[in-house]
Amino acid sequence: MLTTLLYQPHDDSLLSGDEANIKAWKQSHDAILWLNIDGELTPALQQMLQADFGLHPLALQDASRDRHPPKIEAFEDHTFLLLRGLSASSESINCDNILLALFVGKRFIITRHSARSLSIERTMNEVMAGNLSMKLGTGALSLKISRFVVKRYHKILFDLESRLEELESIMLTTADDKILAEVVLYKTDLTRLRRNFHYHVELFNSLRDEPSLPFDEQLAHEINDVCEHQHRAASLADLFYQVSSDLIDGYISISAHRLNNIMKVLTIITAIFVPLTFIAGIYGMNFEFIPELKHHNGYFIVWGVMITITIVLLLLFRKRKWL
Incomplete structure (x- = not known):
């Protein structure tokens, strides 16, 4: 036009x-x-x-x-x-x-x-x-x-x-x-x-x-x-x-920082459960002659050891400021 x-x-x-x-x-x-x-x-x-x-x-x-x-x-x-x-x-x-x-x-x-x-x-x-x-x-x-x-x-x-x-x-x-x-x-x-x-x-x-x-x-x-x-x-x-x-x-x-925080939490959880899984794995084996299996308070002792390990690891992570 x-x-x-x-x-x-x-x-x-x-x-x-x-x-x-x-x-x-x-x-x-x-x-x-x-x-x-x-x-x-x-x-x-x-x-x-x-x-x-x-x-x-x-x-x-x-x-x-x-x-x-x-x-x-x-x-x-x-x-x-x-x-x-x-x-x-x-x-x-x-x-x-x-x-x-x-x-x-x-x-x-x-x-x-x-x-x-x-x-x-x-x-x-x-x-x-x-x-x-x-x-x-x-x-x-x-x-x-x-x-x-x-x-x-x-x-x-x-x-x-x-x-x-x-x-x-x-x-x-x-x-x-x-x-x-x-x-x-x-x-x-x-x-x-x-x-x-x-x-x-x-x-x-x-x-x-x-x-x-x-x-x-x-x-x-x-x-x-x-x-x-x-x-x-x-x-x-x-x-x-x-x-x-x-x-x-x-x-x-920011996304990488958030991912690092998530990975840190997952790593801490993994670090805590690795020794606990190790203990549970040992006493979960099917061998007949494991000395501790016949101990009267064995169950409570294992629980005490596992709880102690968890507490010690948490205190260690906090001291290093990972938590």
Whole structure:
């Protein structure tokens, strides 16, 4: 689906429409056009974008893919940004990504996403509601989209922080393999997110250090703000990845400690019953001539010896602090 927003500076008007706005934009010398493509970037669309906006075919090829690392590429009259955002249904760390392509020129911004993008929708709604003006320029508009993209990640990371704190408290009292499985999944998801964030950090650092058209000095503060948001997301992902690793190691250590305590108890029980079993085994043999068998108080003497051995062993274990 193709939608457009056409802004006319001379009368501060905004017109929402379809492909027909492209013709009006081409006839104007100062109008600003936002062309949004929701879905497949067909060969016919690619040809139109090359002819009307001068977009490079290789950049269009990257924008048409569903999987590609985030990147930035500067051309003579525009900048190509490729971001990895969240799908509309993603509300947790176990999220799906969509590729978000932005071609940002002086008088146009072209966005393409393969599935519904809440960041694009929110920015468009703010423009149409008058809360965000296209007269600020296409650079400011693209940075606003980028900020919405990373803020959705922030919400997911903050929710994960609360959950990791809960799991840490539970682990101290409960040894449950379901908890371990949950933390392992979080670590896997964070590995993927960290990769995205570090791509984004490198991308916006490059834009800040070497601004390209239309990102001029007037947008320096906005670029720095997006960079800070990206750095924060990356640092949070790194932190929670380390926390997840520590929780896994802590769970394994706690489980090993509990197993050692169990084995210690079983070992003590075994150590006590070994001599008792030995005594019972000797006097349980079926030889006819065992001197003690005929002793009048033999039964009580054996019991006394066995009880004495048990008491002595328990005292010895306690003295060595094994109990």
